[in-house]
Amino acid sequence: MSAHSPAWDPAQYLRHAGHRARPFADLLARVPALPGDRPRIADLGCGPGNVTALLADRWPTAHITGYDNSPAMLDKAVVDHQGPTPGGGRLDFTAADARTWTPGEPYDLIVSNATLQWVPGHPDRFADWVAGLRPGGTFAFQVPGNFSAPSHRLMRELAGSARRRDRLADVLRHEDAVLAPEAYLERLAGLGCAADVWETTYIHLLTGEDPVLDWVKGTGLRPVLTALADDPAAREEFLAEYRAALREAYPAGPHGTPFPFRRIFAVATKEA
Known part of the structure; x- marks a missing residue:
């Protein structure tokens, strides 16, 4: 569900599925009991559906709909996860965009x-x-809270260089892509919700060659890869420079490459 509609690659995204799923599990652990016996649940930006399926583990009788605007992600989700769930609920997926989606039912x-x-x-x-x-x-x-981290800062610096500015300067997100935790708390409390907001920095230990580059190829780098898809030489030149910068910023250790990743969480419960 992107502002610039990058082309998504479910297989690349799922290469780090275990690390990416952990924050979702931590988020769900703070969600209180739901009001309905057979809950109705929406997952905005469901991607390939692998974490949407975790909702059925927590609420077995729920009817869960995953929404996304990437046809590739939705196709993967439908094939791998759509249908009745073991607890008597249902999991389905449909196209929608978070910029315009409004609940059509409670x-x-x-x-x-x-x-x-x-x-x-x-x-x-x-x-x-x-x-x-x-x-x-x-x-x-x-949401990620790491837009000032080297992984994103270096990406923006390369995209904003003189020879690339015309093609890439506007495709990447900046630090204002998310609010500070305090600002989210104010917004949600102002809507009459009991709000719980916190942040966590995960230290992911990544393995393999250039693992941080492999990670961002699945998410943050997608707008660049999409913008340069018609120019393989420019794409490879960007990747070579970015790869070298990431190796220096995130050196490999004896057990893998530590990759700090800050995330911001919010759970807002409406008055009963």
Whole structure:
């Protein structure tokens, strides 16, 4: 669900599925009991559906719909996860964009995992989403809070260099892609929710050759890869310079490459 509609690659994204799923599990651990016996749940920006399926483990009887605007991601999600769930619920997937999606029915839980950073002005959508919750329902999300980290800063510096500025200067997100935790707390409390907001820095230990580059190829680098898709030489030149910079910023250790990754979490529960 991106502002610049990068082309997504489910296989590349899923190469680090274990690390990427952990923040979602940590987010769900703080979601309180839902009001409905057979909860209605929306997952905004479901991607390939691997973490959407975790919702069925937590709420076995729920009817869960994953929403995304990437046809490739939705195709993967439908093939791998759509259908009845073991607990008597159902998991389905459909096309929608977080910039415009509004609940068409009451939901017990609206959740979003590492998606809203792609949606400019996403805090302005909170009111519509909270309005779409049942009394006692919850809106929960997590977003990366690492836009000042070397992985993103180096990417922006290369994209903004004189010879690339015309093609790449506007495709990448900056630090204002997400709010500070305190600002999210204010927004959600202002909507009458009991809000729980926190941040965590994970230290992922990545393995393999150039693992940080491999990671960002699945997410943050997608706009650059998409913008340069028609110019393989320029694409490879960018990747070579970025690879060298990442090796210096994230040196490999004896057990792998440590990759610090800050994330911001929010759980907002509507008054019952």
